[in-house]
Amino acid sequence: MPLPTPARHARAAGYALAVLALAGCSAGEGVRDDGPAPTPSASVTASPLWPDHPGSVAPAKPGQGFHARGPVPGVTVPDGDLTRIEGVRLLAADPATDRAVQSGLKECPDGPSCRLRPPAYADLTGDGKRELVLAYDDLGRTILWVYTAVGEQAHTVLEYAGRPGTSAATLGSDLVVTEPAGGRNRESDTTLRWNGSELAPLPAASDPAKGASKARPSRPSDDSLIQPAGTDGPGRD
16 A cells, blocks of 8 residues: 555645535524724844844855854863853964954954954843854954853854844844845845754745834844944953
């Protein structure tokens, strides 16, 4: 006997739904008035992590995509609070950091040629502690990293290399990565959600960023505050 194919399952499911729909609207009932339709809830607005950073249309290097890695060796996170660790220190200690980035970090955080954006913080894992989000504007690309604290160790749960000017925003507890238009590429949004081990992209069909508001507030929300460069706020030892 041949095994049922996915197509047969789909047809069977469709027939079942059709029968249920007909059963729910029998001829004897006619048309019912159940009152006014419920009002749709207001959509959630994305909060940009770097609202003042302009996009770019420069030619891009091939993207590396989304990656997750293990803990960064030789770095201790006091009390698991990533706001007490400098992003420059994490990237410099991470053996997987690109060599070109490693070289460029010598100008950071206060050098005139530093390409590392100010650190951003947001709770993306739902544990009540804020993750550290970093962005580096390399030549021809922008690289994003997300670090989370496990105990007193910093784990890289996301690395993404996209077109120049790639940025991110929080949408609830999700991270929305936006790549600007450039060349033949249109602007694109991808939503990443914590799955227990990494920030993974959602399927396009269920990605709430496709319907998220593009409005840019004058400042990010409280869960995505950015410490301006040159200040003594969180993220500096």
